[in-house]
Amino acid sequence: MNKVSIVICALNNINFAHDCLSNLQDIRDAEFPDLRVIVLDQDSQDGTPELIENEFPWVELIRGENIGISKSYNKGYVMTDSEYVLFLGMDAFPDKGTVSGMVEYMDSHTKAGAATSQLVLNSGKVDMDAHRSLPSPWIAFTRFTGLSSIFPKSPLFNKYFLAGRDMTKDHEVELCISHFLIVRRKVLDELHGFDEDFFVFGEDVDFCYRLKRAGWKLMYVPQYSTRHTKGAVIGIRDTTRKLVKRPLKFRLKMRKLSTDAMEMFLRKHYFGKYPTIVVYLMIYSTRLLWLLRTAIEYLKR
Numbered sequence: 001m002n003k004v005s006i007v008i009c010a011l012n013n014i015n016f017a018h019d020c021l022s023n024l025q026d027i028r029d030a031e032f033p034d035l036r037v038i039v040l041d042q043d044s045q046d047g048t049p050e051l052i053e054n055e056f057p058w059v060e061l062i063r064g065e066n067i068g069i070s071k072s073y074n075k076g077y078v079m080t081d082s083e084y085v086l087f088l089g090m091d092a093f094p095d096k097g098t099v100s101g102m103v104e105y106m107d108s109h110t111k112a113g114a115a116t117s118q119l120v121l122n123s124g125k126v127d128m129d130a131h132r133s134l135p136s137p138w139i140a141f142t143r144f145t146g147l148s149s150i151f152p153k154s155p156l157f158n159k160y161f162l163a164g165r166d167m168t169k170d171h172e173v174e175l176c177i178s179h180f181l182i183v184r185r186k187v188l189d190e191l192h193g194f195d196e197d198f199f200v201f202g203e204d205v206d207f208c209y210r211l212k213r214a215g216w217k218l219m220y221v222p223q224y225s226t227r228h229t230k231g232a233v234i235g236i237r238d239t240t241r242k243l244v245k246r247p248l249k250f251r252l253k254m255r256k257l258s259t260d261a262m263e264m265f266l267r268k269h270y271f272g273k274y275p276t277i278v279v280y281l282m283i284y285s286t287r288l289l290w291l292l293r294t295a296i297e298y299l300k301r
Contacts, residue, residue, distance in 0.1 A: 023093045030096070038060045128161045129176075133161075135282070179228055206265055259293070
């Protein structure tokens, strides 16, 4: 049994596949000679699978149709027999020592079911999406009304990004994105992997929620760092919109899938947890957010 395997979901990632896998080649050579990297390609039409086959024959490429992130992650993880599985975005580049350091961290913190490194944007700023709280009525209210932006350092008004934590030391968080998410195999088995009803968004929110509910800790470990070209895969972020140009129809679809995923999460977990009227308010706020984001995409087209 090897110590860690890496699972990547790819869809038309020709702009990043070479750099991502070259970085993992360096990690493999320096840190884990037996490192398995499994790439599940979602019917890419831009030459991504051909590039992988030709330039990275050691990578285990699985071609298939576009079945979504959750199904791909599950398909990849069951192919492994490693103690840990690292789910990685094609636009994520772990620094030297990060993968081995995170494995050592998990070995010494047995109550941690999963962990993430610090994610750093191309601008040099920390990607706070890797350091978040699970949604609640109060967090949704402060986020939607802009209070979290007005008071970014307030633990009360910006609980969304867990303001007030010491960002230089490892600590427990409630939610991180799956662009760098290392998980114990026993936890994946216990939770039966990712919920495959989540197609492209929300799979990480749901997984983190179920992990915490099962009594495991989710740790943020800023001692180790991963560069993240945020939004490069989807192409709807302002920071990478010009780098990865996606047609308006595609961007609108991603916006819809994003808000649909949040509504799915609310319906799955929050009825019975919060008053029904509160949950419906959160759902309709999510739908309103979709309308606003759709309008913005039309303005930016």
